[in-house]
Amino acid sequence: MDIDRPAGSSSSSPLSYLEHQEASASAELKPWWTKIRTAYERKLWHNLTVTLTEFVFLPGTGPYQIELFEKFITTVESKINALKLVEISRRVGREYTEPDLTLQFLQSVHSRLPSPYPVPPSGDNPGSPAPSRPIPEAYALSLSSIAYAQLLLGDLPACKKSLDECEKLLAEQDTVEPVVNAGYYGVAGDYFKVKADYAPYYKNALLYLACVDVDKELSEEDRRARAHDLCIAALLGETIYNFGELLQHPILQTLVGTEHEWIKTLISAFNAGEIGKFESLANNFSKEPILENSLPFLRQKICLMALIQTAFARPRDGASRLMTFQSIAEATRLPVHEVEHLIMKALSLKLIRGTLDQVAATVDISWVQPRVLEESQLETLAMQFKAWTNAVGRTEQDVESLRRQAQAVTAA
Numbered sequence: 001m002d003i004d005r006p007a008g009s010s011s012s013s014p015l016s017y018l019e020h021q022e023a024s025a026s027a028e029l030k031p032w033w034t035k036i037r038t039a040y041e042r043k044l045w046h047n048l049t050v051t052l053t054e055f056v057f058l059p060g061t062g063p064y065q066i067e068l069f070e071k072f073i074t075t076v077e078s079k080i081n082a083l084k085l086v087e088i089s090r091r092v093g094r095e096y097t098e099p100d101l102t103l104q105f106l107q108s109v110h111s112r113l114p115s116p117y118p119v120p121p122s123g124d125n126p127g128s129p130a131p132s133r134p135i136p137e138a139y140a141l142s143l144s145s146i147a148y149a150q151l152l153l154g155d156l157p158a159c160k161k162s163l164d165e166c167e168k169l170l171a172e173q174d175t176v177e178p179v180v181n182a183g184y185y186g187v188a189g190d191y192f193k194v195k196a197d198y199a200p201y202y203k204n205a206l207l208y209l210a211c212v213d214v215d216k217e218l219s220e221e222d223r224r225a226r227a228h229d230l231c232i233a234a235l236l237g238e239t240i241y242n243f244g245e246l247l248q249h250p251i252l253q254t255l256v257g258t259e260h261e262w263i264k265t266l267i268s269a270f271n272a273g274e275i276g277k278f279e280s281l282a283n284n285f286s287k288e289p290i291l292e293n294s295l296p297f298l299r300q301k302i303c304l305m306a307l308i309q310t311a312f313a314r315p316r317d318g319a320s321r322l323m324t325f326q327s328i329a330e331a332t333r334l335p336v337h338e339v340e341h342l343i344m345k346a347l348s349l350k351l352i353r354g355t356l357d358q359v360a361a362t363v364d365i366s367w368v369q370p371r372v373l374e375e376s377q378l379e380t381l382a383m384q385f386k387a388w389t390n391a392v393g394r395t396e397q398d399v400e401s402l403r404r405q406a407q408a409v410t411a412a
Contacts, residue, residue, distance in 0.1 A: 014075045015040065021064070029061065036072075045079040053084050056091045065092045082113060082138035087179065090145045103149035110142045116169060133173075137180045140169045144183040151191055163188055182211035193229065198237040205230055206245065214251055223254045231255075231263045235270065236294055241305065241351055243271035244372025263288070270302055271374060273309030275333050278302045303332040304346055311352060311365040313380050325361040336361075 018040060022033035032055050039048035052073065056065050069092045077085060089109040096102040116136035121127035130136065147162035166184050170176055185208035192201035205226065214223060230251070234240050246252060247267060255264045262284045269277035278298075285292040310331040314323065325339040334342060343363050346352045353367035373381065 014072045017071045021068075029058075029064075032058070032061075040072075040076070043079075045076075046081075048076065049080045049084045052080070053088055056088050062095050065095050068092075077112065081134060083134035083141065083177065083180070085109070086113070086138045086141045086145070090141070090183075093145065093149070099149055099152040103146065103153065106142065106146050106149055110139075110146060113139055113142060115139070130172075133175070134177070136169055136173055137177055140166045140173075140176075141180045141183045143169070144180075144187045148187045148190065151187065151194065156191070156194065159187075159191055163191060178211045182208055185211060198233040199239045202230060202233040202237050202240055205233070206249070209249065209251060220254065223251050224258060224260070227251045227254050228260050228263065231260075231267050232288070232290065234267060235291065235298060235301070238297075239349070241301070241308070241349070241369065242371040243267050244374060247271055247374060248372060259287075268374070270305050272376070273302065273306035273331075275302055275306050300342075300345070303334060303342055304349070304351060306332045307342060307346055308351055308368055312368050312377070321364050321366070322362045323365060325363075328363070 015037070018033060018037040022030060022037055025033050032051070035051045036048065036055065039045075039051055052068075055061055056068075069089070073080070073085075073088065080088075086109070089106060093102045093106050096105060114131060114135050116130060116139040118130040119125070119128045143162050143166040147159045147166065150156075150159040150162060163184070167188075170180070170184060185204045189201050189204035189208055192198075192204060209226070212218065218226070230246055234243055234246055252264055252267075255261050262281055266278070266281050266284075268274075269281065282295070285295065291298065307328060310328065311323065314321075325336050328334075328339045328343070329336045332339070332342065340356070340358060343352075343356055347354070347356070351369045352365050354363055354365040356363050
């Protein structure tokens with residue numbers, strides 16, 4: 001393996017190795033080697049686990065990590081919390097210069113983990129139930145780490161197999177640590193990104209962000225890249241018509257003041273169904289060839305969003321809910337003869353529910369797909385609630401008036 005590692009002790013004793021590292025360490029790392037040695041000598045396994053986990057994530061410890069794992073951690077694996085052991089091995093695996101060496105290392109650690117599956121009874125063997133936490137979580141996190149190494153090597157079938165086993169295992173758990181969920185969602189997102197499968201990527205990428213501390217665990221560059229990729233996936237995903245969750249995520253603010261800020265504005269235009277803003281931003285599509293090549297699809301999508309917004313924002317004054325093809329054509333900037341196809345597309349995608357009258361050229365939309373609303377849309381909703389409240393109040397007054405009239409007639 002092509003990596004510079006510090007000279008270690010010639011002795012195979014774990015204690016001798018730690019003493020040698022402690023004696024030869026720099027002033028910054030010496031206290032850490034002392035803490036590791038002390039916890040080991042006193043058999044304070046929890047303290048040792050915590051110290052080792054912190055040590056491998058320290059800047060400047062990379063050149064020591066592979067040797068530390070080979071000469072020391074392997075000797076105390078059974079004493080270390082299984083989940084923490086996998087976290088440590090994931091970090092150590094990054095120090096290998098070749099992805100195939102990383103995969104071999106991770107698979108070696110994985111093979112030594114306890115099985116998370118129950119053993120069925122057979123013959124004289126009474127069997128055993130599935131082990132408790134953190135064994136299943138450690139196994140799942142190890143699988144996701146292996147899947148990522150397989151992805152780097154371009155072995156997509158093997159990656160998908162590891163991800164499927166990981167997903168099934170996680171689905172069987174009542175409680176899962178965020179780091180484990182983040183491990184799965186992160187790799188699943190990367191897998192679907194490689195496959196250019198936008199909707200699953202979008203879903204997994206957002207779930208990954210929900211499991212990590214974005215400000216602490218992701219660099220500014222990584223946050224901008226993820227925000228950009230999420231926007232592209234949201235625009236090109238064939239089943240994504242809800243942009244509110246993305247617009248409300250803080251990571252989108254990393255695009256402000258950058259060359260990609262117009263994409264954030266474009267997402268807002270889609271969410272509000274603003275075709276005019278979409279047309280004004282279309283000049284930027286040459287900066288993103290993948291969007292430029294998908295322009296017909298994007299035009300259809302913005303028209304669908306305009307239809308949804310028009311149905312959502314129509315007055316709730318007790319008048320007929322019917323919408324004419326002409327009014328929809330004006331809102332979507334489509335020829336009237338194309339409106340029927342647009343409505344049928346929206347119905348097939350389950351974006352709306354309602355009935356279509358081709359003869360009268362009207363549509364009665366009774367339901368719109370739930371979505372996360374922006375402030376302007378919430379203001380529209382508030383106005384509709386106010387109108388509904390006033391309408392209910394007027395109905396109450398009319399009923400009361402009729403009751404009094406009937407009462408007067410009865411009394412007469």
